[in-house]
Amino acid sequence: MNREFLYIVLTIFLGVASIVLSFISIHSKKLSLAVIAVGVVSLFASILFLLMSAPDVAMTEAAIGSGLTTLIFFYVLNKIKKSDA
Amino acid sequence: MINTEYFTLGHISLLLGFILIIVGFWGILTQKNIVKIILAFSIADAGINILIVSLGYVIGKTAPIIDGSVVQKAGIDVSDSIVDPVPQALVLTSIVIGFGVTALMLAYAMKLFTAKKTLHINKFNDLKW
Amino acid sequence: MLKNIIIAVILIVFAVLFFDLFMLYEARTGLTGIAQYYAQNGAKEVGAANLVTSIVVTYRGFDTLGEVTILFVAASIISFFLKLKENDESKNISSKDTTEILVTASNVLVPVIFLFGIYVFINGHLTPGGGFQGGAIIATGVALMILANPNIKINTQIIHWVESISGVGYVVVGIFGLILAGGFLDNKITGLGEFGALFSAGAIPIIYSFIGLKVGAEISNILNKYQKSQKND
Numbered sequence: 001m002n003r004e005f006l007y008i009v010l011t012i013f014l015g016v017a018s019i020v021l022s023f024i025s026i027h028s029k030k031l032s033l034a035v036i037a038v039g040v041v042s043l044f045a046s047i048l049f050l051l052m053s054a055p056d057v058a059m060t061e062a063a064i065g066s067g068l069t070t071l072i073f074f075y076v077l078n079k080i081k082k083s084d085a
Numbered sequence: 086m087i088n089t090e091y092f093t094l095g096h097i098s099l100l101l102g103f104i105l106i107i108v109g110f111w112g113i114l115t116q117k118n119i120v121k122i123i124l125a126f127s128i129a130d131a132g133i134n135i136l137i138v139s140l141g142y143v144i145g146k147t148a149p150i151i152d153g154s155v156v157q158k159a160g161i162d163v164s165d166s167i168v169d170p171v172p173q174a175l176v177l178t179s180i181v182i183g184f185g186v187t188a189l190m191l192a193y194a195m196k197l198f199t200a201k202k203t204l205h206i207n208k209f210n211d212l213k214w
Numbered sequence: 215m216l217k218n219i220i221i222a223v224i225l226i227v228f229a230v231l232f233f234d235l236f237m238l239y240e241a242r243t244g245l246t247g248i249a250q251y252y253a254q255n256g257a258k259e260v261g262a263a264n265l266v267t268s269i270v271v272t273y274r275g276f277d278t279l280g281e282v283t284i285l286f287v288a289a290s291i292i293s294f295f296l297k298l299k300e301n302d303e304s305k306n307i308s309s310k311d312t313t314e315i316l317v318t319a320s321n322v323l324v325p326v327i328f329l330f331g332i333y334v335f336i337n338g339h340l341t342p343g344g345g346f347q348g349g350a351i352i353a354t355g356v357a358l359m360i361l362a363n364p365n366i367k368i369n370t371q372i373i374h375w376v377e378s379i380s381g382v383g384y385v386v387v388g389i390f391g392l393i394l395a396g397g398f399l400d401n402k403i404t405g406l407g408e409f410g411a412l413f414s415a416g417a418i419p420i421i422y423s424f425i426g427l428k429v430g431a432e433i434s435n436i437l438n439k440y441q442k443s444q445k446n447d
Contacts, residue, residue, distance in 0.1 A: 004094075004144075004145070007094055008092055008093070008094060008097065011094055011097045011098065012097060014101075015097055015098075015100070015101040018101060018105065019101070019104055019105070019108070022105060022108045022109075022128045023108065025112075025124055025128070026108065026111070026112040026115075026116065026121070026124075026125060026128075031118070031120055031121070034121065034124055035124065038124050038127050038128060041105075041128060041131055042127075042131055045131045045134065045135055048098060048101075048135060049135075049138055051094065052094060052095075052098060052138055052139060052142045052168070053142065053146060053147055053148040053149075053167075053168045054138050054141075054148065054168070054173045054176075055148050055150075055342035056173060056177060056264070056266045056267075056342050056343065056344065056347070057134070057138055057173050057176050057177055057180070058342075059334075059342060059343055059347045060177055060180045060181065060346055060347050060350065061131075061134070061180055063347060063350035063351060063354065064180055064181060064184045064346075064350045065127075065130075065131065065180055065183070065184070067350075067354060068184060068350065068353060068354070068357070068433065068437070069127065069184055069187055069188075071357055071437070072187070072188055072191055072436075072437075072440055073120070073123075073124070073191065075191075075440040075441070075443070075444065076120060076191050076194060076195055077120070078444060079195060079198065079443070079444060080120075080198060080204065093241050095239070095241045095242070096236075096239065096241065099236060099239055100236060103232040103233075103235075103236060106228075106232070107225060107228055107229055107232065110224075110225060110228060111221075111225055114221045114224065114225075115221060141249075142242070143242045143243065143244065143245070144241055144242075144243070148342070149253070149264070149265040149266055150263055150264045150265065150266075150341070150342065151257050151263045151264075151265070163253050163254075163257070164244070164245045164249075164250045164253035164254055165244070167245075167253055167265070169242070169245055169249045170249060170252060170253070170265040170266050170269055171248060171249050171252070171269060173266050174266050174269040174270045174274060177266065177270060177346060178270075178277060178278070178281050180346075181281060181285060181346050181429070182281060182284055182285070184433075185284060185285045185288035185289070186288065188288065188292055188436050188440075189288045189291060189292060192291070192292045192295040192296055192439075192440075193295065195295070195296065195443060196295050196296075
């Protein structure tokens with residue numbers, strides 16, 4: 001069990017999970033589920049950046065891509081839901 | 086028959102980046118809801134970032150920060166022990182601009198929603214002849 | 215039906231092109247070209263331990279100036295789009311009461327988050343992080359403040375002043391580089407200092423602090439506009 005092997009197993013897991021989540025986000029009828037799925041894809045991408053020796057990029061992706069973008073999407077969803085009711 | 090030389094971190098990440106870009110394009114082309122189109126855009130964005138970073142990855146090398154784990158002193162050649170720093174700097178720029186563009190698109194979507202009370206793109210046919 | 219066929223053809227063409235590129239890729243075994251130059255001379259010429267920082271701030275300084283400008287333009291257009299009418303400005307957002315836990319936690323955590331953001335961008339030349347990450351962390355603190363108290367009045371004058379002063383300061387430091395050192399945004403306006411110390415690498419900590427304050431102010435402004443846009447329904 002060397003470290004490279006563990007990294008590759010973790011990368012394959014993250015990759016399969018990201019692809020499944022992106023399909024879910026495009027297929028699902030519920031917009032809130034789709035937004036959460038994209039946020040999780042972004043978070044997995046940030047773990048992948050950390051595995052690829054890019055800590056700067058991982059910090060940026062975790063703070064901006066996964067945190068703030070999801071927040072802004074929820075502002076828009078809230079606005080849409082309010083007017084529907 | 087699977088060639089085992091493709092099982093490296095760089096190859097898998099590159100493949101993941103390509104697949105996420107194609108899934109994003111598929112979403113942009115097929116979805117009818119504007120928020121879903123913007124979400125697909127975000128997926129393609131994440132795929133492009135993964136792709137660029139994986140192009141700069143060198144197997145078994147550490148992050149481009151000169152520290153105790155690399156070499157202590159300045160002025161010593163560290164090119165044997167770090168990954169490529171240039172793609173990382175470019176992706177840093179790309180993520181921040183991606184946030185700005187996504188926020189701009191969502192503001193535009195909100196404006197469209199207040200005008201028509203819907204986000205289905207087939208309802209926006211004012212310019213159709 | 216025809217539309218589906220066209221979409222399928224487009225996606226298949228992209229897939230074939232990408233598969234071809236994937237087969238051409240060979241795992242790299244070392245640095246080449248400009249990256250090798252940066253790795254060999256970056257520490258000596260710029261004096262920053264984090265090579266990504268020295269590329270973002272000094273070698274590719276113009277890129278970063280353009281990027282900050284793009285973010286500024288995006289924030290301005292968002293403010294323009296989400297502008298409220300006069301009589302909507304005084305309305306309150308109708309929401310359920312926020313919980314006691316969220317309010318207390320935000321009172322305790324917001325100063326700590328601001329401090330952590332400042333720590334991240336001041337140490338940008340030594341550790342992972344820098345202006346963009348620190349600015350995003352500061353904006354996260356503002357987001358927590360807004361979530362705990364939806365009707366909070368954020369002083370937009372302070373945000374505008376911080377943003378303007380840091381934007382002007384960034385360009386002024388760049389012009390000092392033109393006068394005192396080799397060119398625009400050159401960091402050798404003071405001595406490089408001891409490698410690895412907090413006050414080292416010339417102007418990089420100053421420039422990155424300006425970038426961090428500017429990015430934090432811009433993203434906070436965007437979040438504030440989105441929060442206010444929930445009023446007119």
